[in-house]
Each structure stands twice: as structure tokens, then as C-alpha cells.
Amino acid sequence: MNSSTDTSKIPVKNIYYMLAYAWDHPHESRMIDVYGEDEKDIINLLSKILILKVKSLVKRGFYREYTPVREESGVIRGKLLFKESIENFSYKKGKMHIKHEEFTPDILHNQLIKVTMLRLSMYEHLEHEYYEDLKRMLMYFRGVSRIELKPKFFNQVKLHRNNQHYRFILNICQFISENVLLHEGTGESAFNDFSRDHMKLARLFENFVKNFYRHEYSGSNARSETLDWGAIGENNEYLPLMHTDISMEADNQKYIIDTKFYQHGLVEFKGKEMVRSGHLYQIYAYLENDRRKRNGDKAVGILLYPRVYQSFQLNYEMQGFNIKICSVDLAENWRNIETRLKGILV
Structure with a gap:
């Protein structure tokens, strides 16, 4: 997950749909009309x-829940508080301090x-x-x-x-x-304005995609996963942790998805558009360490960007790994976003 994208084009209702998935309540997205008017914020x-x-x-x-109540009352119920009653001369008023539980909202x-x-x-x-x-x-x-x-x-x-x-x-x-x-x-x-906080939206995008696949693909078990570097040394505590954004299974195939929240998914170098090298190194490291963990079984790697200025789907085979670099347009109609995310796994 990374952050650096223009979010002004994302409709408010699409942010709500993403929140509903991220909060693990996708059914609540049906509370508003997908094709209806957008709110102003x-x-x-x-x-x-x-x-x-x-x-x-x-x-x-x-x-409601039972909560403890302490009061001075002429009706005896619960536990009598003799010390407080004597100190406040409650008995002279025909009352006592009591402690009881009340079933209250x-x-x-x-x-x-x-x-x-x-x-x-x-x-x-x-x-x-x-x-x-x-x-x-x-x-x-x-x-x-x-x-x-x-x-x-x-x-x-x-x-x-x-x-x-x-x-x-x-x-x-x-x-x-x-x-x-x-x-x-x-x-x-x-x-x-939440929609202009890139880091919050980047986390939302990751959690939305993860929960979308978890709900839409029964048994996928979409989750973040910690991978081992397989390093041998005396000071392994200095090595950074390797966490995938999303690891999941669908149709007997494992996928490792890394969400990138960038204004431009591709970068220009010497007049040509190119995949960001750091992102490619990262997804390859995930795939290689996952392969070693699973005794040679290979996952499919996906770099997923929210489309703002560019729309693309690139497919490669690298060192025996299938790697996809894809975008999803969050400004689209929500049904198209759902179709797009499902199509990425095909």
C-alpha cells in the first residue's frame, strides 16, 4: 500500500461503498441507490x-445493560450502605444509601x-x-x-x-x-475532508479490496500475510517484516495483491511509460519468498492501482511467475468497479 493520488474525482457514494466493505458490512452498501444522486460530501x-x-x-x-447505581432512597433494594447512610444522617429522613443494579439504555x-x-x-x-x-x-x-x-x-x-x-x-x-x-x-x-487525506484513503483502498475478495469469493480467506525472508544470521531482528497487503486463494490458485494508491501508476522515463521498478521488486520478493514457503508452488502477483489518469492492464511471466499490473477506476459506476475487480483474477 502506498499513497499519492488525486481523489477529487471519486464520487462520494463510491467512498461509502468502500467504507461498507472495509468495515466488513458489504450488505450495508445496498442502503443507497447505486445509480442515485451523489451527496455533496x-x-x-x-x-x-x-x-x-x-x-x-x-x-x-x-x-440495555445492568449498571451499578448508588443513591439515597426510601425504598430498600440491593445492598445497604450503612457508612454513607450514617455519615449523611439519611435515617433521620427515613432513607438509606443503597447500591443496586439498574437495567438501563x-x-x-x-x-x-x-x-x-x-x-x-x-x-x-x-x-x-x-x-x-x-x-x-x-x-x-x-x-x-x-x-x-x-x-x-x-x-x-x-x-x-x-x-x-x-x-x-x-x-x-x-x-x-x-x-x-x-x-x-x-x-x-x-x-x-477525509477524501483528501491520501494515507487514510490508501488504507481504505487496501481494506476495501481485501474484504471485497473475501466476501465475493467464498473460501478465499483474503488476509494480510507475513512472509519469512529465509535469512540466516545472528541479527535477524534488524530485517524489516515482510507483510503482503492481500494474500488469497480462488479457484485453486493463490494470489498476492499489493495495492498502490498513486496518482500515476506508470512513470515516464526518457519519453516512455514504465512500471515503477520499486513496486515490481516488491511483488517479486513476495512471490519468491512465498514459493519457497510453499515448496515450489507459485502464486500470481498483482499490482493494483486506482485509476485516475491512466487505465491499464499489463500481464507478464517473470522467472516462471505470472504478474499482473492493473488499474481500477474508482470514479466509475459501482457495478463496473465490482466487475473490474472480479475480472482481474481471470
Whole structure:
């Protein structure tokens, strides 16, 4: 994976489709019309999706958990806290301090959704209809505490079989928390334009392609793989790790795919377009070390670039390895992108 491409031509809805795959929810890509109008930015599009998902969540009912509660009460339940009761003279008021558990929706899952919607409602370029929808949705969260929106909180959420339906919603909320910045003092939010952050889009492109092949080719087990240099020496810890972007199997053939996010997949040298030598050396190193690991079985190597200015598919046989250098046009209609990615493996 590398980064250096102009992303201004990628439609917002295509970025959403890539996010849906990268988050491991490809079925959610069907929530918007592939052939429909494009939103003006990814935040407005995700706002539309979030509102639809929260409406569904409200109909289904919020996920709840037992949480500890300490209070002074005239009704005895749970555990009596004698020390606190004596210190505060609660008994004189006919009450006691108690500790008990309450089955409540006021938990981190729902708190993060609420504070994300509040953040979105302050986004200065939010469509008015989405603003009104958010206000209506927030009414259902009156019993949920307002917390500070910190990215680290998303790592503290526990998801399991009973609350898996929260995963995609929280993926959207986390993306928004990382890309919609609150201006201190003004009460307004601004979008940190994700589509112009090359490194983030490069990681998105890699994860999208990996999960696309994993879902579209059953049993492919598309994943990143660590290969061994096969080096002999006393200080092997100085050698860099060799990680493939994507290793996968399809139709009894192994593929090693390296995604490259470059404005120009090919470079000009002395008036001629040429494959980048460093990229070719890299994919060849992966193939050779994989061959040694698998006792001579040879994978097919693919260098995959997002097309911006160039469209190409080059096929070579090098030292017995099949190597493809290909591009996929992310500005195309999404159905064409799917067809293109599947055709690369043919």
C-alpha cells in the first residue's frame, strides 16, 4: 500500500461503498441507490445512513445493560450502605444509601450515538432535512447521558451476539468523530475532508479490496500475510517484516495483491511509460519468498492501482511467475468497479 493520488474525482457514494466493505458490512452498501444522486460530501451521506439506522434501532429498542447505581432512597433494594447512610444522617429522613443494579439504555453504546448526532447537528454544511431528522431522533435519547466524544471510547465498547446490530452504526459514529471537528467557542463543526487525506484513503483502498475478495469469493480467506525472508544470521531482528497487503486463494490458485494508491501508476522515463521498478521488486520478493514457503508452488502477483489518469492492464511471466499490473477506476459506476475487480483474477 502506498499513497499519492488525486481523489477529487471519486464520487462520494463510491467512498461509502468502500467504507461498507472495509468495515466488513458489504450488505450495508445496498442502503443507497447505486445509480442515485451523489451527496455533496461523505458526512451528509453518512448522516443519511445514520438516521435510517437509528430509526430502525428505535423501532427495535435500545440495547440495555445492568449498571451499578448508588443513591439515597426510601425504598430498600440491593445492598445497604450503612457508612454513607450514617455519615449523611439519611435515617433521620427515613432513607438509606443503597447500591443496586439498574437495567438501563444509558450505556456507552447509546451515549456514543447520541453525542455523534449532537456533533452532526452542529455541522455547518449539513442538509436541513438531516438536521431536522437528527433533532427528532435525539428526543428518543433523553434518558441517555451526554458524554464527551473521544475516539478512544469506541475501543471500549463491547459487542457480542446480542448487540451486533450496533457495530455498523458505531462504525459510522467513529468515522464522524474522527472527521467532523468541533470549532471551540463557535458551536459549529467542520469536516476534516477525509477524501483528501491520501494515507487514510490508501488504507481504505487496501481494506476495501481485501474484504471485497473475501466476501465475493467464498473460501478465499483474503488476509494480510507475513512472509519469512529465509535469512540466516545472528541479527535477524534488524530485517524489516515482510507483510503482503492481500494474500488469497480462488479457484485453486493463490494470489498476492499489493495495492498502490498513486496518482500515476506508470512513470515516464526518457519519453516512455514504465512500471515503477520499486513496486515490481516488491511483488517479486513476495512471490519468491512465498514459493519457497510453499515448496515450489507459485502464486500470481498483482499490482493494483486506482485509476485516475491512466487505465491499464499489463500481464507478464517473470522467472516462471505470472504478474499482473492493473488499474481500477474508482470514479466509475459501482457495478463496473465490482466487475473490474472480479475480472482481474481471470
